Amino acid sequence: MAYSHRPFAYRTPPGVTAPEPRHAVVIVGAGPVGLALALELAGQGVPSVVLDDNDVVSVGSRAICWSKRSLEILDRLGLGAACLAKGVTWTVGRTFHREAEVWRFDLQPEAGDKMPAFVNLQQYYVEEYLAERALAEARIDLRFRNRVVAVGTQADHVRLGVETPDGPYALEARWLVACDGARSSVRGMLGLDFAGELFEDRFLIADIEMKAAFPAERRFWFEPPFHPGQSALLHKQPDDLWRIDLQLGRDADPEAERRPERVIPRIERLVGHSDFRLDWVSVYSFQCRRLARFVHGPVIFAGDAAHVVSPFGARGGNGGLQDVDALGWRLAAVVQGRAGAGLLDAYDRERQVAADENILHATRATRFMTPAPGAERRFRDAVLALAAQAPFARGLVNSGRLSTPCVYPLPGAPDDARLPAASRPGAVAPDAPQGAGWLLERLGGDMVLLGVGCAPPAVPGLRGVAAEINDVVRARYLGAAPRALLLLRPDQVVAARWVAAAPGDVAAAAAAVWEGRA
């Protein structure tokens, strides 16, 4: 059944009738990133105003693949169960060349995590869950049909011009977080350069509704018989919806390609029948670009407003939620006076590294799919021709390297070479079963000192957690070491770890985190 977009209620904002006091945080954009950030801040005790020019969730499914890390973040916001219950869980991807399967991957071959490698769930559902949660949260003032039309930056605050159905008003904020998407108007109004690469190939992206017994796997074809010379993707979503991506090439006419009489025969050739309903069609070309910096005085960029990638690898929405993860606790600490504004530089630094990684992978995948004539094309075809015969070539087949959280470079972080790579400083703490629950449920939100095989010593400002030992914990946290102590940031990232540490070492490492050095 087609999703029904119920409009959210518009209410006259107070600023239309009388000036509002300066807000600590104003977020522009109620997409997944803006909404998740507001919830993260609320969880930290920080109120925010969220402005969105629209009053409905995403039109079209757009982001459908939500990664394990995104699900862990959504779980912290109280939405993990809803996303799992509604979404389609998958871990296996299969890639074909012509008729033959050339590569099969399992993103989560081993158990030990609460969340699966991926869940497919239309962006409108994720936004709906986030918006309902935000509307119920007293610390979030969510204003629909409030369009930001002017931004004036001062050293320590921002003045906004906002348009509403009741006319314009002005708003002031100590911090403005621009989560207003790929065409960010805040970015435009500040005149910031959005540099990177634009790809010429057009892609038809469609959702169809049909009953089908295909398994919940990601299926990708290079040069399939039903769509000669191009690539295709088929992916299952809830509600009997299926996502289809069809590469159209460089010369395709986007207007003509969007028309049902053009789209339907293409899809009939893929699914082999005409027993389906076209739910959503769009024609895209893709880009990989980013801002040079994400923090500009009192204006902070996150999500697509800061960086965009082509969707192969599902790094857009997932990368945006990881921005939220890296920003929320830091901005909260700055607003509450627990840290200096310099802490935001660490957000900027870490997420630039992550954006570059996402752009690198997305660019490589897009190039593999849409090789330029000449050598690029020749090597791409060579890989595909070899993949059916020689195992090594399968690793070169690139239909998208799926989103995993960036491991931040923390060069000065205390570490011990005896401990396993999975939980090294800079990495998100890996999950593990704990009694009837999970390790990650016990971490996050604040700074934790995790004792594995030992009781964590008392250190001021840190919440001690002792892990229950089992095989997963041993493999991911101990390796051959008898015990380990881990300092975990509020975003569940490992800041430092030791086999043995004095409370003073731990306190020094915690201070480095709050000063933005780790």
Place this chain on the structure above:
Amino acid sequence: MSLVTTPNLADPDGFYAALLAAHRGLSEAESAALDARLVLILANHIGDRAALEAALALARAAGGR
């Protein structure tokens, strides 16, 4: 492992003949495609990234641009 640029083939003339034989009867495009496959196969066999980078640099330099 550094790139071996000193003679390393037991029978250089024999290998050269085999290389030409592998291309015999192919069109220009088919030959180029074969070379591309061959490069990938040999690169995987070598495996060592530093040696491969040195090989790429040498190949490019020897072409004069």
